[in-house]
Amino acid sequence: MKTKVEIPNRLIDEKSPYLLQHVYNPVNWYPWSKEAFEKARSEDKPIFLSIGYSTCHWCHVMAHESFEDEEVAKLMNDTFISIKVDREERPDIDNIYMTVCQMLTGSGGWPLTIIMTPDKKPFFAGTYIPKSSKYGRIGMIELTNKTKELWNQEKDKLFDSAEHISERIKEATKNSPGELLGKEVIDLCFEKLSNSYDSNNGGFGNYPKFPTPHNLLFLMNYYHMNKEQKALDMVVKTLDSMSMGGIYDHIGYGFHRYSTDEKWLLPHFEKMLYDQAMITLAYTDCYNITNNTYFKEIAESILEYCNRVLLSKEGAFYSAEDADSEGEEGKFYVWSIKELKDILDDQELELLSRVYNLKESGNFKDEATRRFTGYNILHLKWKLSEISYDRYDDNLNNALDKIRDTLFKKREQRVHPHMDDKILTDWNGLIIAALSRAAAIFNREDLAKTASKCADFFVSSMEENGGLFHRYCKGQWNISGNIDDYSFMIFGLIELYEATFNDRYLKEAIGLMDEQIKNFWDDEGGFYFTSSNEEEVLTRIKEIYDGAIPSGNSISFTNLIKLSRITGETKYEEYGEKLQKAFANIIKESPIAYTQMVSGILLSISNSEEIVVVGDINSEEFKNYINNIRSVYSPTSVLVAKNTNEPNPMIHELADYTKYQDKLDDKTTIYICRNFTCNEPVTSLNEALKIIGK
Known part of the structure; x- marks a missing residue:
C-alpha cells in the first residue's frame, strides 16, 4: 500500500507558526502577497481570506473540519484564491477586516473569515464556519458553492456591495475631534x-x-x-x-x-x-x-x-x-482521580482533593453534554492562608508545596501544548x-x-x-x-x-x-x-x-x-x-x-509629581532613598535619577533642567516638583516621603 505523499503549498517558506500549521493543507494557500492578488485578477476569482493565530482553539477546529478536507479544499481551489494571515504577525490586516466583520455581523473573533474582490474590498464576513451548515451557521461547502454561483452570475452586485462596504469602513474609521476631557x-x-x-x-x-x-x-x-x-x-x-x-x-x-x-x-x-x-x-x-x-x-x-x-x-x-x-483542549492541565491515585499516597490525595476541590466525577462539565467530564481543574474556594486543617495546621503550605512539585514533575512528562x-x-x-x-x-x-x-x-x-x-x-x-x-x-x-x-x-x-x-x-x-x-x-x-x-x-x-x-x-x-x-x-x-x-x-x-534623586546611584544611601520612594503608590509621579559620579551624565542632554540640580551638603538630595510648583530640595528621606505622600 502506497503512502500518500504530502505536497506543501506556498506557505512552506513562511516563518509564522500559524501559517506553517497549514503548509500541508490540500487548500492552495497563499501568504498575503502581491502574487496572490495578481493571481486572483488573472484568473478572475474572489479572495478567500482566513485570519487566525496558532493557539486559537476554533481555528484548529475549522482547519480540521474544512481546510484538511479534500472535498472542501477542491471546492475552495476551484472557486477562490485563498490567503492565510497570522493576526499576530499582521495586526494591520486583522484590524481592518475585523472592523468589517463587526460592522456586518455585530460581532467578531477568530478564526476570521472574509471573502473579497481582488482589490481587497470585502463582500462577506464571518468567524468560525463548519464544514456543513449547522448551529444556524452556513457551512463551507454551501458558502463556497453560493459564492461561485454569485460570482459567475451576479458579479456586478458583489462588486457594488464590496464598494459600499469599503466606503462605510472609511467613514466609520473617521473621527471628529472634541474638547479636552476631565x-x-x-x-x-x-x-x-x-x-x-x-x-x-x-x-x-x-x-x-x-x-x-x-x-x-x-x-x-x-x-x-x-x-x-x-x-x-x-x-x-x-x-x-x-x-x-x-x-x-x-x-x-x-x-x-x-x-x-x-x-x-x-x-x-x-x-x-x-x-x-x-x-x-x-x-x-x-x-x-x-x-x-x-x-x-x-x-x-x-x-x-x-x-x-x-x-x-x-x-x-x-x-x-x-x-x-x-488534539484536546486543556488535556495538559487537568487531572482524573484515577491518575492522581497512581501519583500520590492516600493522605496526599485527600489533602489535595480537599484544598483544591477535586471530585471523583470531575469538577467541571462538558459544555455540550452538561455532564461531568471525570477530570478536575485545581482551584481554591478560599485562599490558602484562610484554610484551617488540623492535621496540617503547622505545615500546610509545606505539604502542598511537596504535592504540587510532584504533580509538576509528572505533568512535565505529558505532551506539551504547542509553543x-x-x-x-x-x-x-x-x-x-x-x-x-x-x-x-x-x-x-x-x-x-x-x-x-x-x-x-x-x-x-x-x-x-x-x-x-x-x-x-x-x-x-x-x-x-x-x-x-x-x-x-x-x-x-x-x-x-x-x-x-x-x-x-x-x-x-x-x-x-x-x-x-x-x-x-x-x-x-x-x-x-x-x-x-x-x-x-x-x-x-x-x-x-x-x-x-x-x-x-x-x-x-x-x-x-x-x-x-x-x-x-x-x-x-x-x-x-x-x-x-x-x-x-x-x-x-x-x-x-x-x-x-x-x-x-x-x-x-491629577497633581503631577516630578521626583529627581541626585547622588551616587550605587551607594546604599541612594538605594535606600529610592526603595522608600517606590514603596509609596504614586501613579502620577515620574522618577528621575542623576548620578553625581558621572562628570557629564546623559540625563543632562535628555532633561536639561537636571544640570542645575546637585547634591546638598554632599548628601543624597531629592528635588520634588508638584503641580507645576517646585519645593525646596531636601536631604531628609522622611521630609521627602511626607511631600510625596500628600
Missing part, C-alpha cells in the same frame, strides 16, 4: 465599571469573563485620586478570585486567556504573553497599594512562568502556549514594562536584568535594521513596526529607565517617540495604526478601543505625558492634548471601552 468622564467610567462589577465572583459582566487588567489599573489610579475605597475593593476581590480560580495555573503558574464561566473555574486554556504582562502589572500595583504579600507572590509566580517557559535564548519572549495538546515561538515587539514591550515595574517595587535586581536583556535585543535590532520591526522568528526580522510596537516598547523602556536609571533606555524611548510622531501622526490628531511608509489596506485606521490589551493610542497618550514630565519638553504634552481631543467624543459615549485612555486622562489632570 473628571466627569473619569467618574462616569468608574460608575460604569461599578455597575457591571460582579460582587460575588469579582471581575466584570457575566461570562465569558476576561481578566482585562487595564480596568483594574484604572480603578487603582481612581482610588489614588479620589480615595474611593470601593474602587480598591473591586480590584482586590477580582485579583483574589482570579488567583483562586482555574484560570490561574496552580501547578505551573501563569494565567490562561479567559474563563468560560463567571466563577473563573473553567478557562480557555491558552496562555498569552500579553496577559502575563498586563496581569503582572495589576498584581504588582495592588501589592504597592496594600502591602499584601499575597499579590506580590502571584506577580512573581507569573514572571517565573514567563522566564521558565516563554523566554527565548535571545533573551526575548515567545508569544503563547496553545490551549490544545494531543508559538515567534517574538513580537509589542507584546515584549509589555513584558519589559511588567518585569521593570516588578523589579522596582519588589527590589528584584534579577528581574531588572531580565528586562534589560530583553530590551537590548530589540534596541540592537533597531540599530542593525534601521528601524523597529514587528516580528522576529527563526532568526529573521520581518514586517515593519506598527503603532502597538512603538507605543508598547516605549512604555517598556520608560518603565525600565525608572527601574534601572540607565539613561540609555530613556534616550531610546525618546528617539522612538520622535520616530512614531514622524511616521504615524495624523494632523487631525492621534496615531494611525500603520506607518505612512507602509501598504494601505482599504484605509488607514486609528485604533482606540482598549480590548484584550490597550490600544496603541491609549498607551501613547500616557507615554507622551510621562516623557513630557521626565524631559521637560512640553511638545510631548501638546501632542497628548491633540490625541485626546481626537477621540474625545467617542470616549465620552462609552468610557468603559477605553479604560486605559481614561487612566491617561486621569494622569493628565
